[in-house]
Amino acid sequence: MTSLGIDIGSRTIKAVLLVDGEIREWEVVDATSQPAMTARSLLERYKSIPVVTTGYGRSLLEIEDIPSVTEIKACARGIRHCTQGARAVIDIGGQDLKVILLDADGRIAKFEMNDRCAAGTGKFLEIMAEKLGFELREFGDAAQKGAPGISISSVCTVFAESEVIGLLNKGIQRHDIALAVHQSVVGKLCGMYKRVCSQCSSVHLVGGGALNPCIKNLLESVLHIEVLVPTKPRITVALGAAVLAANGAD
Structure with a gap:
């Protein structure tokens, strides 16, 4: 069985070609100013196979009768395909943060999503x-060279940007400010995590932010849990869409 999953994100578009349950091809491209056109160019390469879209811009292709699913559903299916x-x-x-709790059968038990502002996102x-x-x-590497001791009180992009400028004007080292920025992001993530997954002993970190080593290390330090990063964390949601396509979007 061959299927295709496309995750149309706000920053990048990810595609995964799945053949008999294995990733045969995958791609990450910039969304550009015309994400629908970029997504269609990916579709043109793989005609006549089941396709499911997901992501921030999934509605862009709905008029072409291509089924779509939420990012929550695709992410859950993608991570369970990687780790049972x-x-x-x-x-x-x-553009958003998501924390998802799955039950023993892989169904979505609870989730929280921050999609109303850019706070803490990529x-x-x-x-x-x-x-x-x-x-x-x-x-992320730069932040890990920073010394603790300062804080960014707001994760609102506009206010945090003003705080960063103020700290730079005070002569604070930029690596120290970078660490403070990461601590503010992780603080927000930890709040979401505790409301959704407080009893779990480990968590899988996916998305572009999973490539940031400082976020992973701070999460482990603050939550006292194991943070696991898949081999290709950016394509987890697209992978889930491909799995759903192979199963009739169910």
């Missing part, structure tokens, strides 16, 4: 990294 016993998931996307980290003069890919 997975019970808790944190997904750090470009976009938030990107803006803070730029303000501090770091590339996003190096931001």
Whole structure:
């Protein structure tokens, strides 16, 4: 059985081609200013196979009779495909944060989602990294070189940006500010996690934010649990969509 899952995110579009339950191909491309066109170009490569879309822009292709599912459902199915016993998931996307609790059978038992502002998301980290003069890919490593002792009181992008500028003007080292930014993000994640998955001893971290080592290490330190990162954390949701496509979107 061959199927395709496409996760149309706010920052990137991810596609996974699944063949007999195994990932045969996968791709991550920039969403650009025309995400629907980018998604269609991916579809053109894989005609006449079952497809399911998900993500921030999944509605862009609904007019073409391509079934879509929520990111929550796709993420849950994707992580269980990777790890059968997975019970808790944190997904750090470009525009939202999700914490999901699964029951023993892999069904969604509870979840919480922050999608009303960019607070703590990949976009938030990107803006803070730029303000501090770091590339996003190096931001986590830079933060781990910082010394504790300062804090960012707001995770609202606008107010946090003002705080960062104020700290820089006071002569605070940018690595120290980077650590404070990460601590504010993890503080928000921990609050969500405790409301949803307080009894779990481990959590799977997915999405683009899973590539940030500082977030993983801070989560483990604050929550005192094991944080597991899949081999390809950015495509977990697209993988789940491909699994659902192979099963008739069920």
